[in-house]
Amino acid sequence: MFEIESRPTTLKRPDWVRCGQCTELVYGKRFARTLHVCPGCGDHARLTARHRLEQLLDPGSESVLEAARTLHDPLRFADSRPYPERLDEARAATGMDEAVLCVRGTVLGRPVVVAAMDFRFLGGSLGCAVGALITEAARESLHERVPLLLVTASGGARMQEGALSLMQMAKTAQALAELDEAGILVLSLITDPTYGGVAASFATLADVILIEPGARMGFAGPRVIEQTIGESLPAGFQTAEFLLEHGMVDAIVPRASLRTTIGHFLR
Structure with missing residues (x-):
């Protein structure tokens, strides 16, 4: 940070x-x-979704994807503040409608559909709207028969949407399964941090999983795991280097090399 x-x-x-x-x-x-x-x-x-797209995509190649509208507050949830207030505040602070930005574009002249998450928007949490946008990106990739690139940054499921948030794991997994069956390439770029339902679903279901140096990925955080199992975790647990050593990701790619590396896979 x-x-x-x-x-x-x-x-x-x-x-x-x-x-x-x-x-x-x-x-x-x-x-x-x-x-x-x-x-x-x-x-x-950490980068915003907008910065990420500007760094990866060819200038002028971007066109935004839009998904069907989802319910603004499906459970009418309120904790210390009503959920709609938190959404309005996140939208005002980020200029985004939701925690992911989905676009068509090209990388080194090669077409791709990109779904880039933004941790600033309620911790990049996975809610119904995010699930709908990821699914729409996968459908666009399937329809156009071009690769899908997922850029993840998330703290996990969106608690204000309860079980509906957890259902997005199955929804997005099914969308990626359809791409797999059709033989369409799916790339995942893990950025810091990627946790919870996102790590347990579409982030790790790609054909190729890339990760930035030092980025962390896991289902639960190290402190929660240590408290649960009552043991200390290995040094560097859940970091990019640890994940590569244990076969959870395919390559660690510095940011300056991402465009070239992704372009290579899109050939």
């Missing part, structure tokens, strides 16, 4: 960014040139 340190300015980007790993200060323009990767320690900062 990176902290922003800036003076009052008319610039659109911060003057300085502090790396949360090594605490090095990085000039904002340099940080943008390195694709939001710390030049000192190599820590990969």
Whole structure:
């Protein structure tokens, strides 16, 4: 994670960014040139869905996919605040309708359908609308017979939608099964963090699973697991390097190499 340190300015980007790993200060323009990767320690900062698409897709190739509307508040859920208030706040803060952005586009001239998740939107949680959008992206991929790229970032199921949220795991898994049966390539790019129902469904059902350096993926967090089993976990548990060593992912790909690597698989 990176902290922003800036003076009052008319610039659109911060003057300085502090790396949360090594605490090095990085000039904002340099940080943008390195694709939001710390030049000192190599820590990969989280990206918005919009930034992710801008880095991966060919300029001018994007067209947005839209899914059928889902219920705004299917359970009329309220905890300390009503669910609709939380949704409205997330939409105002992110400029997104939901926690995933689905588009058609090209990478190095090769067509692809992309579903990019955004952790800023209620922790990238998997709700009915996210499930509908992922399914629509898979259907578009099947209809056009072009590869599907899933870029994941999520804390898990959306608690405000209860069991309906859990049902999205089966829904998206079925959509990917149809692509598998049709022989259409599905790529998954795991970014930090990817947990819960997303990790247990479409994030790990792809033909090829790529992951950014240092990204974490798992069903439950390490603290919950340690409390449940009453034992300490191995060093680096659930990190990209640990997952690669144990055969859970196919390759660790630095951000600067993602376009080239993904383009290679799309050939």
